Structures are given as C-alpha cells and as structure tokens.
Amino acid sequence: MLSNPQETIKVIQENNFTFHKKYGQNFLIDSHVIDKIIAAAEIDKDTKVLEIGPGIGTLTQYLAEAAKEVVAVEIDDKLIPILDKTLAEYDNVRIIHGDILKQDIASIFGDDSFKNSFKIVANLPYYITTPIIMSLLESNVPAESITVMIQKEVAERMKATPGSKDYGALSLAVQYYAEPYLAANVPPNCFMPRPNVGSAVIRLKRLAVPSVEVKDDKQMFKLIRGAFNQRRKTLANAVSNFEGLSYSRQDVEEALTKLGLDPRVRGEALSLEQFAALSDALSDD
Numbered sequence: 001m002l003s004n005p006q007e008t009i010k011v012i013q014e015n016n017f018t019f020h021k022k023y024g025q026n027f028l029i030d031s032h033v034i035d036k037i038i039a040a041a042e043i044d045k046d047t048k049v050l051e052i053g054p055g056i057g058t059l060t061q062y063l064a065e066a067a068k069e070v071v072a073v074e075i076d077d078k079l080i081p082i083l084d085k086t087l088a089e090y091d092n093v094r095i096i097h098g099d100i101l102k103q104d105i106a107s108i109f110g111d112d113s114f115k116n117s118f119k120i121v122a123n124l125p126y127y128i129t130t131p132i133i134m135s136l137l138e139s140n141v142p143a144e145s146i147t148v149m150i151q152k153e154v155a156e157r158m159k160a161t162p163g164s165k166d167y168g169a170l171s172l173a174v175q176y177y178a179e180p181y182l183a184a185n186v187p188p189n190c191f192m193p194r195p196n197v198g199s200a201v202i203r204l205k206r207l208a209v210p211s212v213e214v215k216d217d218k219q220m221f222k223l224i225r226g227a228f229n230q231r232r233k234t235l236a237n238a239v240s241n242f243e244g245l246s247y248s249r250q251d252v253e254e255a256l257t258k259l260g261l262d263p264r265v266r267g268e269a270l271s272l273e274q275f276a277a278l279s280d281a282l283s284d285d
C-alpha cells in the first residue's frame with residue numbers, strides 16, 4: 001500500500017512527480033492515521049464516498065477497500081496518470097480531473113444522488129479548507145458527514161464554544177449545520193513533505209435541521225461576522241462599525257437588553273441561540 005513511505009517515494013520518483021505547494025500537497029505516509037480517518041468516517045460496504053484531492057491515491061486505496069464506491073476529485077493534471085496506475089486494481093473508484101470548488105457535487109453519484117446520500121472524506125489542501133467546508137455545508141449537497149484532515153488550529157476553531165479564544169464566526173457557522181467531533185491529532189511527520197503546522201482529523205455530522213431556528217440565517221451570519229470583526233470591542237460597537245450592516249450601537253444595545261443580556265457584552269460570550277435571538281430581535285425593529 002502507498003501508506004508505506006518507501007512506496008510513496010518510489011511512485012514519486014518513477015513518475016518524476018514534483019510537489020506543488022500551491023495545491024497544498026502533503027501526502028499521508030502513515031497507515032495508522034488512515035485507519036483513524038476511515039473509522040471516524042464510519043465507512044462500510046454500503047457507503048459511497050466523495051474524496052477531495054486524492055494525491056497519488058494513498059487514502060483512496062483504503063477507501064476503495066472499505067467502501068462501496070469512491071469518487072475522487074483531483075485538480076493536478078500530473079497526478080491523473082499516476083492515479084490510473086495506483087488505483088488500477090480497484091473497479092469501484094472513479095477519478096474526476098477538476099477543481100472541487102467548481103464541481104456540481106450533487107450530481108456526482110448520478111441523478112438519484114439526493115436519495116442516496118454519501119460521505120465526504122479528505123486530507124484537505126489547507127489553503128482552501130474553509131471555502132471547501134463552508135460551500136459543502138451551505139449547499140444542499142446530501143453529504144451525511146464530512147471527515148477531513150485539516151490544520152489543527154482550524155479544527156479547534158470549528159469545535160470551540162463561547163468564551164474560548166478559538167470561538168468565532170467559523171465555530172458558529174459549522175455548529176449551525178453540523179455536529180463536530182475531533183477524531184485525532186496528527187503530527188507533521190505523518191506527511192510527505194511535512195507541513196509546518198500540526199493537523200487534526202475532524203468529523204462534521206450534518207444535522208437534519210440547523211441547530212437553531214432563526215428568521216433569516218444570512219442576516220444572522222452577517223451579524224456574527226460583524227461581532228467578530230473587531231473581537232476586542234463590545235458587540236454593539238463592533239456591529240455598528242461593520243460595513244454591510246446598518247444597525248446603530250443604540251439599536252444593538254437595546255436589543256441585547258431586551259434579551260436580558262449585558263449591553264456591553266462582547267460577541268465571544270454569545271451562544272448560537274443568543275445570536276439567533278439577537279438577529280430576530282434586530283429584524284423586528
């Protein structure tokens with residue numbers, strides 16, 4: 001298997017492959033980590049998997065053995081002929097050459113894919129972690145869960161709770177749509193080449209309905225972005241200074257008071273439920 005570092009070096013040398021930093025290429029070379037990803041994703045022979053960025057096919061080989069079907073989207077044209085070779089013995093894998101951000105993901109598993117949901121698994125390119133995850137969560141793609149290797153610091157932000165230093169707009173956006181679970185911390189020596197940062201495997205299980213009810217979720221997320229844009233300021237000050245929102249400091253302070261909150265509270269103290277209530281209260285004015 002490719003998870004053996006010697007095998008990875010061999011494939012890279014035989015194919016004269018050079019790593020592209022701009023594509024965030026850090027290939028996995030540790031089978032224990034791959035086992036943890038497969039276990040966290042809860043994959044069995046009935047599961048369809050969408051893999052983002054298969055690289056030379058290391059994680060893909062394990063997914064092909066564990067799952068029913070794997071579709072993998074890879075942007076780097078130099079990797080396509082390599083994947084044809086490393087995955088030749090698996091007849092349940094399909095490679096799509098393209099940019100994941102430009103794919104019509106809903107149709108990847110055919111027209112009936114909305115009835116047959118699938119799971120997303122990836123060792124993500126770190127330069128586009130947040131756009132990929134947010135576009136998957138915000139779209140109606142029928143992905144039951146997203147299990148991904150990402151930068152540890154980003155994983156901490158996704159699962160952070162009010163009052164902690166990591167808590168912010170990303171925590172609230174992720175937790176509106178999904179339930180995060182940190183499956184493993186992964187050190188740089190599990191990759192080739194080694195990244196400069198620690199990594200973590202996080203699983204986001206999509207909720208059947210968003211975790212809070214709110215009249216206008218787009219407006220709530222604008223309010224959240226405003227609240228964390230200047231996180232050392234009071235929420236009312238930060239929001240009233242935020243371009244794209246037309247609430248005055250007084251509007252926000254009054255709405256906070258109406259909700260039984262301190263008008264001088266900072267955004268980092270509010271839960272998602274409280275942001276939803278504040279957004280509704282401000283839209284009532």
Ligand code: SAM
Pocket residue numbers: 023024025026027028052053054055056057058059060073074075076079098099100101122123124125126128
């Ligand atoms: N899955 C492999 C592994 O674990 O060894 C490779 C993971 S590597 C961190 C990220 C992969 O995503 C690379 O193969 C890279 O070329 C690919 N990639 C980067 N940007 C992409 C994009 N926008 N769409 C699809 N694949 C992309």
